[in-house]
Amino acid sequence: MILDKSKCIEHINDEEQILPLRKVLDKLEQVIRNHTIEYTDFLDPYQRKLCYSFLNRIHDISYHEEGGYHDAERKSIILFPDYREMRDINNPISAVRVDGKFKFTDLNHRDYLGAIMALGVKREKIGDILIHQDFGQIVLHDEILDYIKYNLESIGKESVEIKEIELCDVIKGDVDYKEISSTVSSLRLDAVISSAYNMSRSSSSSYINKSRVKVNWQPIDQVSFEVNEGDMISIKGFGRMVLHRVKGTTRKGRRKLLIRILK
Known part of the structure; x- marks a missing residue:
């Protein structure tokens, strides 16, 4: 089997992820050609999601994600021929x-x-x-x-x-956060960021437009992007926050939020 690496990632528009994905494809090519066992660098959930788009289309290859413990955020993908069993493969x-x-x-x-x-x-x-x-x-x-x-x-x-x-x-770490309650006119990304960090909508929009914001590890450059309960939002220079709960609507129709800003 010949692996067409360019075709595997032609649908991916996030240029920052092209190099990490090519590294994964290089590992995958070794498994296909040499029937070896390979493992990738640690990848975040968004990067692994991008990998699924080609890993799940390739026959005769199996993979397993390993992050050291059940709820790990960053994981390495172990790639191996499908005639091998994961239980017989050394954990890297x-x-x-x-x-x-x-x-x-x-x-x-x-x-x-x-x-x-x-x-x-x-x-x-x-x-x-x-x-x-x-x-x-x-x-x-x-x-x-x-x-x-x-x-x-x-x-x-x-x-x-x-x-x-x-x-x-390995034990899941303690999460230290500051919890705040706020209201927003909508669940637009710019509105939620403005509310969480007490900044103007123009400032939050600027961060989004300059590709400094990620939602669930995925870069988002649309100020009107709608976030959901449980979403992780990161802003370069500010850190991370979680939209922990949408608690309902005020009499004036504003959404009531419980936000956790991670320390």
């Missing part, structure tokens, strides 16, 4: 626990990621970073496990100790 994912004097330090996801990337590790080699009150956990590829164990010595100004743990010991 590992995890480490990070310990330090965290009771006296308010470290967040950005601190962890910054410390890791300062070591020269690429973002796509790291899965979820799980923050707990007294410790942290990092899901990563086996290929960088030892490097992280022996080189990650501090996060922020805090000295840390790293030790490998079993994937069954």
